[in-house]
Amino acid sequence: MEKAKSKACCTLDLNTEEQTRMIHISKALGNPIRFEILKFLLTHPGCITGDIVKYLPIAQATTSQHLKVLKECRLIEGEIEGTKSCYWLNEQTLLWYKSKIAEIF
Amino acid sequence: MEKAKSKACCTLDLNTEEQTRMIHISKALGNPIRFEILKFLLTHPGCITGDIVKYLPIAQATTSQHLKVLKECRLIEGEIEGTKSCYWLNEQTLLWYKSKIAEIF
DNA sequence: ATATTATATCGTATAAATACGATATAAAGG
């Protein structure tokens, strides 16, 4: 059985890169641990990994992995200070996401 | 090794149900096929499952599964009309998500 | 130099998501 993709008469024209970015950010937001990290950073900007690890009910390795996901989609930014890593929300990304969601839907 | 969850001094107080809903909606948005379905419904409100199936590069069963996910988090609404099913975006959910995201972040 | 501390990454087990074909269901048409 072959599947021919029919072109819709009037599909929404959204930049592919932008759409991919929207989906990545949504996926990152769609996990309870990562959502909790973002909320924590909201009230504790510039805190270190250790603070987040202490706050969360999961292992250090897993927390680090989640931070990586959030960094990759640029929802957060990090900076190494000596042996520690500080993290903040990336306001620009949040603004972009909010405005894009509002623009599309 | 025991893990004691330390209470942060000033965590963001967000209703648990609302947060769970935010996460579910975000997760639903965080998939390329589902994102495509939502975009399609934006330009084709009230269309039937078959239209969406024709438009997407995936099987009917998989499409139906994705529609179920979107229905479950109330991003879309459906109505059975004879042997067909019509679908629309749920504007209320979209409005709620946008305003809540803006409120939190 | 060595030990400690903070964090990231590796390897891997388990769980969840995604995909498909086959089948069930239920309305509509012959």
Next chain:
DNA sequence: CCTTTATATCGTATTTATACGATATAATAT
């Protein structure tokens, strides 16, 4: 009544996500 059509659900294979302990890395302290 039987057939067709549209869709949903079942069973299941495969992929991706999530979790952990162990280890690597790199700065700081002793």
